[in-house]
Structure formats: C-alpha cells, structure tokens
Amino acid sequence: MTIVRWDPFRNMTTLQDRINRVFDEAVNRSKDYDDEVSKCDWRPIVDIYDSEKAIIINAELPGVTKDSITLDVKENILTLKGERRPEEETKKENYYRMERCFGTFERAFTLPSAVDPGKITANFNEGILRVEIPKPEEKRPKQITINVD
Secondary structure, eight states: OOOOOOOTTHHHHHHHHHHHHHHHHHHHHGGGHHHHHHTOOOOOOEEEEEOSSEEEEEEEOTTOOGGGEEEEEETTEEEEEEEEOOSSOOOGGGOSOOOOOOEEEEEEEEOOTTOOGGGOEEEEETTEEEEEEEOOGGGSOOOOOOOOO
C-alpha cells in the first residue's frame, strides 16, 4: 500500500480550474456579444406596492413612447404590453457596442378579485408608467374606535 501525502488544497485547484474555464468562456463569448444583445428579449422592471386606498404599479419604460403602450384588464389580470423601438436605424458596422434591447414586451399581473377595472388609472411621465388600482371599500383596512366603560 502506498502512502499518499494529504494535500488540503487539492480540491481547491480543481475549483480554480473550473472558475478559470467559466471566465475564459465569458471572454470568448464577448466577441459575439453585440449580435446576442441585439436579439435579446427585455421586460420592464416593476415595483408593486400596497397603499391604504390602492395597489400601485410603477413600471420603468425608458425609450418607450406612450403610443406604444397598452394596458388591458381581463378576468382580474392586468396586462401591460408595448414596444421599445430604436431611435434611428444605424448600420451595425458603426457600433462599438450595443447593449440596449429593443422589441416588444408583455407583463401580466393578477389583481385582487374585487377590483373595478373602470376605476384603474395610469399616468406616464419621464419613462415611468404609474398604474393605480383602487381598492374597494370593503377591502380597505378600517380602524375601530375602542370605548372605555
């Protein structure tokens, strides 16, 4: 039987080799990065929060015009659709780097069951779409006064 000296870093070198391969692949892939990004799909980032009287959705839509945005409500699902188009058509050969994504998007959000679609409001200002979904009276928190006997 051969005695092998224990090397506590043996597994670390294997891990280091794997990490090096990941970085090498990333660097080699960056050559085709422009083509990949120009074909990318994008989804607007949203914040959804609850206020006392409404549910608020703020969606970041930089570079999207108001005319290319639609909001639909069907069976308690609010659907946000739109398209971000490039400002002008430029030949790919003139770009050093193209990281912004363009194209159509769609997001869907499930609403509480007792929402009146006719009362939903939406405002678009400086690339932010703000959607306010009023809560029905019975769903709002009510404060109860405590009497002292």
